[in-house]
Amino acid sequence: MAAGGVLSSCTRDAGQLIPLLIPPDDGSVPGLAQFYASTCLQCPAGCGIHVRVFEGRAKKIEGNPDHPVNRGRLCARGQAALQELYHPDRIQQPFGRREREGPAEPETWASATDRIASRFRELSTRAAGNVLLYTPPLQGIRLELFNKLAVAVRAEHIQDDALNTLVHLTAAREVVGTSASTDYGLAEAQFVLSLGADILETFQSPVRFAEAYGRMRRDRPTVRGLFIYAGPRMSQTAACADEWLPLKPGTEGVLAAGIARYLIENRLYDPASVVAWGLDLESQFKVLNRFDVARVAEMTDLPETRVLRVSRDFGRFRPAVAMAGDGPAAHTNGLDTVQLSHLLNILSGAMGQEARVDRRVHPGSPVPSSVTEMQTAIRRMEQGEILAALFMDVNPLLTLPASLGFRKALAEVPFIISLNTLPNEMTERADIVLPSPSTLERFQDVYPVVRPTGFQLGLAQPVVSPLYEMPSPEDVLIEIVRKVTGNPRESSHLSRLKDRVAATVTDPRTGLENEKWFRALQQGGLWEEQDEGTLASPIMKSPVPAPRLPRFSGTEQQFPFILHLYVSPMLLDGRSAALPWLQEAPDPMTTVQWNSWVEVNPGTAAQLGLVHGDWVEVESPVASIALPVVVFPAIRPDVVAIPKGQGGERGDRYSRGRGANPMVLVSTETDPENDLPAWGATRVRLQKVPSRGSLITSGDPSGSYRGELIGL
Amino acid sequence: MNQAESDNAAYHWGMVIDLDRCTGCGACVVACQAENNVPTVGETLCSQGREMQWIRIERYWEGQYPEVRARFIPLLCQHCDNAPCEPVCPVYASYHTSEGLNGQVYNRCVGTRYCANNCPFSARVFNFFEPEWPEPLNNQLSPDLTVRSKGVMEKCTFCIQRIRRGKEDAKLEGRPVRDEDIVPACAQTCAPGAIVFGNMADPESRAFRLARSKRRFRLLEDLGTEPSVIYLKGGGREDD
Numbered sequence: 001m002a003a004g005g006v007l008s009s010c011t012r013d014a015g016q017l018i019p020l021l022i023p024p025d026d027g028s029v030p031g032l033a034q035f036y037a038s039t040c041l042q043c044p045a046g047c048g049i050h051v052r053v054f055e056g057r058a059k060k061i062e063g064n065p066d067h068p069v070n071r072g073r074l075c076a077r078g079q080a081a082l083q084e085l086y087h088p089d090r091i092q093q094p095f096g097r098r099e100r101e102g103p104a105e106p107e108t109w110a111s112a113t114d115r116i117a118s119r120f121r122e123l124s125t126r127a128a129g130n131v132l133l134y135t136p137p138l139q140g141i142r143l144e145l146f147n148k149l150a151v152a153v154r155a156e157h158i159q160d161d162a163l164n165t166l167v168h169l170t171a172a173r174e175v176v177g178t179s180a181s182t183d184y185g186l187a188e189a190q191f192v193l194s195l196g197a198d199i200l201e202t203f204q205s206p207v208r209f210a211e212a213y214g215r216m217r218r219d220r221p222t223v224r225g226l227f228i229y230a231g232p233r234m235s236q237t238a239a240c241a242d243e244w245l246p247l248k249p250g251t252e253g254v255l256a257a258g259i260a261r262y263l264i265e266n267r268l269y270d271p272a273s274v275v276a277w278g279l280d281l282e283s284q285f286k287v288l289n290r291f292d293v294a295r296v297a298e299m300t301d302l303p304e305t306r307v308l309r310v311s312r313d314f315g316r317f318r319p320a321v322a323m324a325g326d327g328p329a330a331h332t333n334g335l336d337t338v339q340l341s342h343l344l345n346i347l348s349g350a351m352g353q354e355a356r357v358d359r360r361v362h363p364g365s366p367v368p369s370s371v372t373e374m375q376t377a378i379r380r381m382e383q384g385e386i387l388a389a390l391f392m393d394v395n396p397l398l399t400l401p402a403s404l405g406f407r408k409a410l411a412e413v414p415f416i417i418s419l420n421t422l423p424n425e426m427t428e429r430a431d432i433v434l435p436s437p438s439t440l441e442r443f444q445d446v447y448p449v450v451r452p453t454g455f456q457l458g459l460a461q462p463v464v465s466p467l468y469e470m471p472s473p474e475d476v477l478i479e480i481v482r483k484v485t486g487n488p489r490e491s492s493h494l495s496r497l498k499d500r501v502a503a504t505v506t507d508p509r510t511g512l513e514n515e516k517w518f519r520a521l522q523q524g525g526l527w528e529e530q531d532e533g534t535l536a537s538p539i540m541k542s543p544v545p546a547p548r549l550p551r552f553s554g555t556e557q558q559f560p561f562i563l564h565l566y567v568s569p570m571l572l573d574g575r576s577a578a579l580p581w582l583q584e585a586p587d588p589m590t591t592v593q594w595n596s597w598v599e600v601n602p603g604t605a606a607q608l609g610l611v612h613g614d615w616v617e618v619e620s621p622v623a624s625i626a627l628p629v630v631v632f633p634a635i636r637p638d639v640v641a642i643p644k645g646q647g648g649e650r651g652d653r654y655s656r657g658r659g660a661n662p663m664v665l666v667s668t669e670t671d672p673e674n675d676l677p678a679w680g681a682t683r684v685r686l687q688k689v690p691s692r693g694s695l696i697t698s699g700d701p702s703g704s705y706r707g708e709l710i711g712l
Numbered sequence: 713m714n715q716a717e718s719d720n721a722a723y724h725w726g727m728v729i730d731l732d733r734c735t736g737c738g739a740c741v742v743a744c745q746a747e748n749n750v751p752t753v754g755e756t757l758c759s760q761g762r763e764m765q766w767i768r769i770e771r772y773w774e775g776q777y778p779e780v781r782a783r784f785i786p787l788l789c790q791h792c793d794n795a796p797c798e799p800v801c802p803v804y805a806s807y808h809t810s811e812g813l814n815g816q817v818y819n820r821c822v823g824t825r826y827c828a829n830n831c832p833f834s835a836r837v838f839n840f841f842e843p844e845w846p847e848p849l850n851n852q853l854s855p856d857l858t859v860r861s862k863g864v865m866e867k868c869t870f871c872i873q874r875i876r877r878g879k880e881d882a883k884l885e886g887r888p889v890r891d892e893d894i895v896p897a898c899a900q901t902c903a904p905g906a907i908v909f910g911n912m913a914d915p916e917s918r919a920f921r922l923a924r925s926k927r928r929f930r931l932l933e934d935l936g937t938e939p940s941v942i943y944l945k946g947g948g949r950e951d952d
Binding site: 054055057058059060061062063070072073074075076078079080082083085086087088200201206207210211213214215217218224234236237239240244246467569570580581582583584585586588589591593594595601602603633634635636637694696698699 | 730732733735736737738739741742743745746747752753754755758759763765768769770771773775776777778780781782783784846847848849850851852853854855897900901902903904905906
């Protein structure tokens with residue numbers, strides 16, 4: 001063994017050192033690290049990063065200490081963006097397929113964009129709506145270019161809301177009259193109530209929230225902020241809470257209504273805030289009158305004492321902040337829950353106060369497509385009305401509920417284009433595959449989902465010379481528009497970006513336009529400290545409505561468990577599944593690595609004769625999948641939970657064929673009145689099946705050691 | 713080195729981890745892998761407990777539903793002053809530095825794994841196989857430190873390359889190392905600021921001051937290994 005160790009370290013050749021007589025033109029100095037400021041694009045949070053570059057290669061990503069979103073911190077996904085840049089399976093050049101699913105043949109950029117443009121032109125002259133453009137919710141230049149392309153080829157544009165932001169945007173519009181992004185003054189809060197908001201892992205801006213959470217807990221000498229979490233499953237965020245309230249799925253809004261009623265009844269609200277917002281307490285109380293403590297306890301399945309305590313504490317501590325997350329938003333009554341969380345903030349005075357919910361209107365808030373728009377587009381694909389479709393940075397085959405019928409509809413589209421950095425389900429089916437530079441190799445203007453006061457725009461920039469020569473997606477779009485319209489004067493991506501930077505609010509310190517551009521490059525964006533922004537005028541249209549009861553697909557008799565889907569803290573909705581660091585990083589709650597699983601309460605598991613690692617068939621009214629069981633001590637007995645993110649069939653070497661995709665189980669329930677998706681409203685049943693593989697956890701399933709042994 | 717020398721050293725590196733801030737998110741785990749050329753080993757080797765991460769998040773369950781709690785503890789080499797891993801190495805690959813670190817000389821290590829057997833924290837990881845970085849993934853490897861080969865034991869170094877760099881920068885500028893000039897990768901990325909690294913020989917350092925908290929404890933304190941990592945107990949509702 002010892003000799004083997006010594007010998008194996010001597011197998012590599014020493015190579016030859018060639019001194020740099022002519023210095024490289026990228027400005028790199030041998031032996032010296034350089035840092036480039038950029039913006040992380042792994043999720044919509046838009047954290048600022050510094051990338052350490054050594055002799056032309058990116059080595060390490062750090063949080064940018066000066067960036068107001070994340071203040072120098074970074075999450076696991078942001079750290080792992082390096083592995084996207086150097087991923088061994090990156091698409092390196094355009095490919096074309098002569099037949100669907102046939103072999104991919106290399107193609108030049110010119111011929112690929114020629115084929116796309118001529119097909120688009122031909123289809124658009126025939127009729128409007130022949131072409132479909134399908135992207136995530138876009139902002140800035142990307143939105144501008146897709147709008148341009150949509151006009152040029154008379155296309156329909158779907159902005160797929162895989163992270164379910166539409167409910168929050170709608171709720172903000174309904175309550176405060178603008179679909180503004182919401183910031184929460186967590187650091188200053190004394191009491192934080194999370195209604196299923198996984199603020200420390202995946203919700204909106206997790207690094208920003210986690211940084212503030214640390215300060216809320218321990219930065220004030222005399223105050224330790226309290227944190228209460230209500231939700232059917234203990235998430236990693238809930239594990240950090242002082243108290244976890246395991247309520248029935250979809251009753252988060254009932255709890256919020258109960259607290260609001262209690263605050264009004266006992267005059268525990270902030271009178272100034274109530275006046276400022278024009279909240280009519282009497283009519284609001286009438287609307288919520290039936291949600292007294294006893295009834296809330298019964299509906300949520302929580303003890304009365306705990307409902308009473310959280311209500312009293314929300315009135316007692318100032319500032320108190322409530323936030324509603326993705327889990328409750330995915331129910332048929334999701335809008336009610338998010339709206340009621342805003343009502344709680346108005347009552348506590350947190351809305352617009354020091355510990356505030358920021359209501360600033362930002363230019364270009366994203367506008368995700370509604371459920372009807374999605375369904376219509378899929379129906380038109382299926383009926384053969386869509387004759388060409390372009391997909392960019394999306395994987396609807398993985399992230400959409402399979403019951404929407406996207407897979408079948410896609411097969412009817414005769415011409416599919418896919419733009420992506422790494423291979424996935426879409427690139428494997430596309431007739432033309434266009435590669436996209438990794439997020440560390442291209443420019444992009446970024447508008448973080450939660451924008452601090454004074455924030456103008458984030459800038460992502462290339463930090464290394466591209467590994468493979470390819471234009472940015474923006475320049476590809478510009479090229480297609482040029483070819484479709486025959487107008488060669490469309491300005492380039494870079495000049496558009498410089499215009500955007502020049503158009504930002506001028507800071508007296510900044511001076512010349514050019515200086516502003518260099519400052520944006522140096523900082524990774526532009527922001528100013530003293531800017532109040534445009535505050536939405538404080539109005540409340542009407543009392544916030546009482547929460548409706550959630551509906552579920554499937555009967556309780558046939559399907560005894562409610563399926564709780566959550567975004568994986570490591571892999572998100574699957575967009576980070578290709579990165580081996582994140583596949584190997586243990587899931588925080590279950591410590592599972594490289595796999596997916598279904599979480600079952602210990603009591604339920606005992607009733608079904610299940611132990612950790614057994615396999616079950618999880619069956620919903622629409623489909624079934626097989627998964628290994630994690631006996632999970634902190635989940636309601638009538639709920640089972642599955643993380644999203646795994647189950648890709650066709651992607652790169654690290655994610656392909658791993659785990660199962662729970663989105664196939666989801667029934668397409670909706671909130672029809674508000675045209676919102678409700679993809680957390682499915683019931684399932686479990687059936688034990690023979691083992692199909694092992695489940696790997698880094699910790700002991702029942703906890704690594706006993707807590708008391710190490711003095712916890 | 714005797715006790716008196718150690719007491720007189722200018723630096724004694726230590727770490728304070730506030731469990732009331734730690735959210736168990738695992739950013740430190742990935743940051744450490746990126747900083748220290750720590751390989752991934754894949755599903756099969758993970759199933760044999762052969763993952764290579766230098767820092768891991770221990771998760772503990774307490775109680776039963778519905779009165780159940782989960783707690784997280786980031787666990788890394790504790791850099792013990794009475795380190796059980798050091799005296800058992802037959803080739804002196806694991807040793808104690810004058811600054812309180814448990815050093816590991818990779819090119820001395822012959823892979824007996826005695827040190828790992830003797831570590832009560834399971835903080836050491838062993839290269840059972842040659843690590844792999846399929847091209848071009850190897851471009852991410854940091855030139856600041858070596859890539860360890862098959863048969864070599866490795867573990868957290870408190871980012872020794874960053875300590876060196878910090879001291880060199882200070883020397884060039886003709887000043888002592890300032891508090892929080894040197895930040896290991898895990899502490900740098902930690903969003904809630906749970907990890908604080910510093911010089912425990914400096915009573916003015918933030919780490920030293922935090923380490924005097926009433927909430928302090930050290931892991932497996934009764935073993936007497938004198939860890940340099942100090943934990944601060946997580947909170948809970950005062951009225952519980």
